[in-house]
Amino acid sequence: MTKIDFDQYAGQYEALIAAQTGFFDRDNDYFVRYKVERAKQLAGQSLTDEVAAVLDFGCGVGRAMPHFRAAFPNADVVGCDPSADSLTIARRDNPDCRFLGLDKLSAATKFDLVLASCVFHHIAPAERQDALRYCHDRLKPGGHFVIFEHNPFNPVTRHLVNTCPFDADAVLLTMRETMRRMREAKFDIAATGYCLFFPAQLASLRPLEKYLSWLPLGGQYFVSGVRA
Numbered sequence: 001m002t003k004i005d006f007d008q009y010a011g012q013y014e015a016l017i018a019a020q021t022g023f024f025d026r027d028n029d030y031f032v033r034y035k036v037e038r039a040k041q042l043a044g045q046s047l048t049d050e051v052a053a054v055l056d057f058g059c060g061v062g063r064a065m066p067h068f069r070a071a072f073p074n075a076d077v078v079g080c081d082p083s084a085d086s087l088t089i090a091r092r093d094n095p096d097c098r099f100l101g102l103d104k105l106s107a108a109t110k111f112d113l114v115l116a117s118c119v120f121h122h123i124a125p126a127e128r129q130d131a132l133r134y135c136h137d138r139l140k141p142g143g144h145f146v147i148f149e150h151n152p153f154n155p156v157t158r159h160l161v162n163t164c165p166f167d168a169d170a171v172l173l174t175m176r177e178t179m180r181r182m183r184e185a186k187f188d189i190a191a192t193g194y195c196l197f198f199p200a201q202l203a204s205l206r207p208l209e210k211y212l213s214w215l216p217l218g219g220q221y222f223v224s225g226v227r228a
């Protein structure tokens with residue numbers, strides 16, 4: 001399977017996301033805002049004031065950055081990605097954040113929180129442990145790592161992946177695989193859950209999501225781990 005070069009999609013990424021997710025919520029930002037806020041909750045409110053640095057691993061064009069900045073106003077907000085063209089857009093749109101190619105982010109730079117949102121299904125299974133180690137090595141001891149991934153059990157999610165041009169290389173991971181791989185990479189699993197159940201038309205039901213996190217029908221899921 002040919003790996004997708006996200007440089008080719010950088011300029012149209014925003015429009016493609018809008019076309020894909022508009023049926024669920026016309027507010028394009030809903031998903032990234034949700035994930036940053038959820039990651040912050042999972043990392044623990046008590047950490048919030050002390051958070052010095054956060055990393056968006058596979059940040060793409062930097063859509064999550066304004067939400068990271070709002071959630072962690074005093075932190076060093078960093079994004080890394082292999083797509084140079086995506087990083088150019090991310091830098092232009094987020095001058096108060098830092099962006100680096102994967103190979104430029106030293107393991108000596110340590111973060112309190114690392115988020116990987118819809119990245120691992122683009123990483124070939126044989127390369128996933130290396131990517132997890134990369135994230136592990138850049139966390140402070142006790143730091144939190146949160147993965148959001150497409151839920152392969154949700155038929156709508158599968159349809160979206162099958163019809164999205166930049167998902168042509170996607171190999172979806174179950175929550176079980178993500179947990180196993182994170183444990184192998186020496187993370188202690190702190191929390192898991194399915195999420196993104198209710199489209200905007202049912203927004204009044206969204207507060208109920210927290211009671212449904214056990215149900216493998218959400219559009220996506222999260223696994224949160226701690227570096228021991």
Ligand SMILES: C[S@@+](CC[C@H](N)C(=O)[O-])C[C@H]1O[C@@H](n2cnc3c(N)ncnc32)[C@H](O)[C@@H]1O
Nearest residue numbers: 006058059060063081082083117118119122123
């Ligand atoms: C679907 S986009 C998600 C972007 C962003 N996280 C978001 O939620 O909008 C997937 C991103 O993963 C990046 N990516 C692909 N392979 C990667 C790897 N081995 N390590 C880190 N990022 C990778 C791509 O360049 C792309 O920007």
